[in-house]
Amino acid sequence: MALALYAMRFVWVWLLRWFASxxxxxxxxxxxxxxxxxxxxxxxxxxxxxxxIAGVLSLPETLPGGAPMPGTIWPFSSCRGVILxxxxxxxxxxxxxxxxxxxxxxxxxxxxxxxxxxxxxxxxRAENEMHDKECADLEESAAAYAADxxxxxxxxxxxxxxxxxxxxxxxxxARRADALEFRMKLAAMRAERKTLLAMRTTxxxxxxxxxxxxxxxxxxxTALTARKR
Numbered sequence: 179m180a181l182a183l184y185a186m187r188f189v190w191v192w193l194l195r196w197f198a199s200x201x202x203x204x205x206x207x208x209x210x211x212x213x214x215x216x217x218x219x220x221x222x223x224x225x226x227x228x229x230x231i232a233g234v235l236s237l238p239e240t241l242p243g244g245a246p247m248p249g250t251i252w253p254f255s256s257c258r259g260v261i262l263x264x265x266x267x268x269x270x271x272x273x274x275x276x277x278x279x280x281x282x283x284x285x286x287x288x289x290x291x292x293x294x295x296x297x298x299x300x301x302x303r304a305e306n307e308m309h310d311k312e313c314a315d316l317e318e319s320a321a322a323y324a325a326d327x328x329x330x331x332x333x334x335x336x337x338x339x340x341x342x343x344x345x346x347x348x349x350x351x352a353r354r355a356d357a358l359e360f361r362m363k364l365a366a367m368r369a370e371r372k373t374l375l376a377m378r379t380t381x382x383x384x385x386x387x388x389x390x391x392x393x394x395x396x397x398x399x400t401a402l403t404a405r406k407r
Contacts, residue, residue: 188221
């Protein structure tokens with residue numbers, strides 16, 4: 179009985195996943211059809227026979243005349259056996275099926291990296307074109323301000339492009355730059371707090387103003403630490 183349940187579940191799961199993946203395969207996604215390991219894990223996971231034993235429990239214990247219902251021992255015994263066997267099989271089979279799965283390479287990793295890189299490069303080109311267009315007729319001071327804005331926006335995309343680089347050294351430099359920026363911003367916020375407290379001590383600002391500015395600093399620090407996580 180247990181083998182029959184596993185066989186039916188394997189076929190059922192494979193067919194469901196295969197039909198669900200047909201649309202993805204038509205759109206050009208690689209490896210859209212499920213592998214045997216995925217179907218095997220889905221087949222083995224979970225308890226088999228639970229629905230059947232629920233149906234058996236709904237059977238009456240006695241006949242209308244009060245006599246015991248015949249043939250109820252075998253369904254109870256078979257359901258209990260299937261449940262225990264399914265638990266035992268899951269304990270043994272799941273670790274074997276999942277061994278090394280997380281260490282496997284994502285089949286869509288290269289496709290995702292290419293898409294992210296191309297989109298970031300397109301964004302950088304658009305920023306350059308926008309900068310040239312906006313700064314064409316500006317005075318020197320306005321052009322300098324626009325250039326500063328462009329650099330700040332461009333830096334965001336350049337960092338994203340660096341993190342997508344395959345070279346470990348580039349990724350490490352990007353990580354160090356982000357960590358340094360975080361420490362510098364945090365140090366600047368602490369200096370602001372220290373200055374505000376000193377101004378309150380010398381009565382250059384009142385308590386209401388101190389609380390208002392401190393709340394703003396709290397929100398900024400919370401947003402900074404949340405992005406760091």
